[in-house]
Every structure is written in structure tokens, then in C-alpha cells.
Amino acid sequence: MKRENPVSHIIPMQPVRHLPRAIAFYEQLGFAVEDRRDDWGWAKLRWGDCRMMLDQSINVNPDAPRGAVLYLYPDDIDAFHAQARAxxxxxxxxxxxFYGMREFRIDDPDGNRLWIGQAKTA
Known part of the structure; x- marks a missing residue:
């Protein structure tokens, strides 16, 4: 099994029903907003070296609700993608x-969603 293309960090993405309410809760907990896109229903929060994302779009289909998503950030998305296929x-x-990432999405055997991506270079 190849493991030559490491993931540099993982950020959990929590599904939320109401973004402003969720942000207020996590700010009370100690997180700060690092990036926020109300038109997407999405925000990235930070507390020291820890990050998490909040996203309203994860559960837009009520017939197929989803739990949290893990977003993996490999150093080289093309090599990581090829390695996963190999x-x-x-x-x-x-x-x-549209938000500037090259990515793919895959479910693990239990239906947990992984988004794997890297910022698109110019």
C-alpha cells in the first residue's frame, strides 16, 4: 500500500442548520471566525492551531442526512489522487x-464523507 503523499492537516466540517447561531455558539466556546461566507452558508473557525468548518449545505437533502465531514489537505493533490486510485x-x-480548490470527495465504508483537496494554483 503506497503512503508516499502525506496529508499535511485535517479539518473537521460540522453540518449546521443555522450558521449565525452556530458561529455564536463556537465564539462563546472560544473560537474566532477566520473566514466566513454567508452566501455559501459556510465559515472556518480557529482557536490557536485548531480549525473547524461549519457548513449548512452538508444536509440540504433531508432524505440522506450526513454527519461531520473531514477535509484532508495533501501537499500534492494530483499525486494523492493517483495514489488513492493505485x-x-x-x-x-x-x-x-467555485471556491478555488482542486478536490475529490469519497465516502468511507461506513458512509462518512471525506473531502480531499488543495488550493488551486494560478
Missing amino acids: NGLDVPALDTT
């Missing part, structure tokens, strides 16, 4: 998102 995983093609 290791036998059925992964979709890389996609360039």
Missing part, C-alpha cells in the same frame, strides 16, 4: 470548485 479505491475525477 491503492484500489474507486475515486471520482478531480474537480475544480
Whole structure:
């Protein structure tokens, strides 16, 4: 099993129903808003070296609710994507998102969602 392309960090993404209410809660807990996009229903929070994301879009389909998402950040998305395929995983093609990431999404055997991406270079 190849493990040559490391993930540099992982950020959990919590599904929320009401972004402002969730942000207020986590600020009371001690987090600060690092980035916020109300038009997306998304925010990234920080507390020291720890980060988490809040996202309203994860559970837009009430027939298929989802728990938290883990966002993995490899140093080289192309190499990581190729490695996942070489290791036998059925992964979709890389996609360039409207928010500037090259990523793919995959579920683990228990249905937990992983988003794996890297910021798009110019």
C-alpha cells in the first residue's frame, strides 16, 4: 500500500442548520471566525492551531442526512489522487470548485464523507 503523499492537516466540517447561531455558539466556546461566507452558508473557525468548518449545505437533502465531514489537505493533490486510485479505491475525477480548490470527495465504508483537496494554483 503506497503512503508516499502525506496529508499535511485535517479539518473537521460540522453540518449546521443555522450558521449565525452556530458561529455564536463556537465564539462563546472560544473560537474566532477566520473566514466566513454567508452566501455559501459556510465559515472556518480557529482557536490557536485548531480549525473547524461549519457548513449548512452538508444536509440540504433531508432524505440522506450526513454527519461531520473531514477535509484532508495533501501537499500534492494530483499525486494523492493517483495514489488513492493505485491503492484500489474507486475515486471520482478531480474537480475544480467555485471556491478555488482542486478536490475529490469519497465516502468511507461506513458512509462518512471525506473531502480531499488543495488550493488551486494560478
